[in-house]
Amino acid sequence: MPLYKSISVNSQTTVKIWKIDESYDDLIAPLDLKPQSLERVLGMKSELHQRGFLSVRHLLHEFGYTDQDLYYDDNGKPHLKDxxxxxxxxxxTFSGVIVSDNEVGIDIEKQRDKISIIAHKFVDYEFNYLNKNAEDYIRNLTVIWGVKESLYKLFATPGMLFREHFLVIPFMLQDGETVAWIDYKGKKYRYNTGFLEFEGFTCAYVIP
Structure with a gap:
């Protein structure tokens, strides 16, 4: 399938989402991969991961980039050469890429009941406004996880903890946005966040 969704967050920031329903062969055929990228994809044990990796390269193409334009730093954070x-x-079955003139982070998560079992590992302040008995509890938890994962990707700093250093301000699912904070080593950082739901998945992203 071609591009599933494109979101113009602001004049400097765009999110693009791909629904992965192509085969591995169909995904890899048109791509020109760097040797290290080809080695990486061939070394993946799961075809689902291979297809996810390759679909991201198709999303790069949607932005006008190729695999050659992408590189990773020592923390595993991706960068663009421009x-x-x-x-x-x-x-x-979904992948997403956000590109911006500013630091950004993005995460897609499947909405699954088991997230409630690990909630205590990434939720602290947010328990003040979450209702465990509400029918949208799992969806709300998934938004919080996605926002915090996006913050972690943006900062890419070893030692940061979802529960202790990140907090998500109360939100309504229908609003599709909220504010998140990082409180780390005596400094506070504020971020705007957006989120959307589709086909049992949640996508969250953060921008300064």
Missing amino acids: GKYISITHSF
């Missing part, structure tokens, strides 16, 4: 900021995600 200096624009990028963040990448894939989960099961």
Whole structure:
């Protein structure tokens, strides 16, 4: 399938989402991969991960980039050679890329009941406004996880903890946006966040 969704967040920032329903062969055929990218994809044990990796390269093409324009730093954070900021995600049958003139982060997560089992590991302040008995509890938790994962990708700083250093301001699912903070080593950073739901998945992204 071609591009699933494109979101113009602001004049400097765009999100693009791909629904991965092509085969591995169909995805890899048109791509010109760097040797290290080809080695990486061939070394993946799961075809789902391979297809996720390759679909991200198709999303790069949607932005006018190729695999050659992308590189990773020592923390595993992706960068573009032209200096624009990028963040990448894939989960099961969806992948997403955000490109901006500013630091950004993105995450896609499948909405699954088991997130409630690990909620205590990434939720602290947010328990003040979450209702565990509400029918949208899993969806709300997935938004919080996605926002915090996006913050972590943006900062790419070892030692940051979702529960202790990130907090998500109360939100309504229908609003599709909220504010998040990082409180780390005596400094506070504020971020605007957006989120959307589709086909049992949640995509969240953060921008300064």
